Amino acid sequence: MDSPRPSAGDFTNPENYSFPHHRLSRILRDPQKTPIVLVGCGSFSPVTYLHLRMFEMAKDYVRHSTDFEIVGGYLSPVSDMYKKPGLLSAHHRVNMCNLAAEESASWLMVDSWEAFQAYQRTAVVLDHFDYEINTVLGGVQTEDGEHRDVHVMLLAGSDLISTMSEPGVWSHADLDHILGRYGCFIVERAGSNVDQATDSLARWRNNIHLISQLIQNDVSSTKVRLFLRRGLSVRYLLPTVVVDYIEEHGLYQEEENVLRAESRKTYLHKPKPLHEVFTCSWG
Incomplete structure (x- = not known):
């Protein structure tokens, strides 16, 4: 890493913020491996099983194909300032992510730092995790007491790597920071051409790890919101605690931004049949 480690002066924390680390493993089991933390950035509106x-x-993938050891994983919901259609308030999105994480894997956590402030670039979000884990917490230790810094890595779907390969979408400085300093794991999605996308990112190829879906799953938050607007069940697409939360708070019944954007299609034309919007293969 050529650039200096992030410091406290690089960040502004939301009011009453504290970094979650209750599920972060502080002991590296295998001293021959590099400790890493996975960070998944996204809207999570709502968080799904995918x-x-x-x-x-x-x-x-990490266990079978790398010399890394995962010591923790984080969901980092984007800020309300992201202004994406269908984006529910950060309050509800963070709550749903917390419910999903707490009932699932014992190593997943939710960090609200990005959600409860102005829009932050992905590069800055990763710097924030680096600072909190390595500078504030002091990284991890081997069983013999040797200190180790934790390597922060981005976890994303193939749609992200596709945008990274498009000229003008990401600045070169941010790409170099994200892919050069940190690196990423990309989960391939059905119908995506990841190999073509990574060709233009060849200089960072060693830091880009492609993960194939052995069982194809194309569930998305967009499709879930569509189901909810049409009064259809989303159970078994989302964790039960998230479905219960959505029903309890009456969420996604009216999405003003989406409804305005779709008003012509929805009210002047017949809606698309569901099989054209959401398809799946039955095994």
């Missing part, structure tokens, strides 16, 4: 499944796929 979001959680991506962490498990990455865990399998």
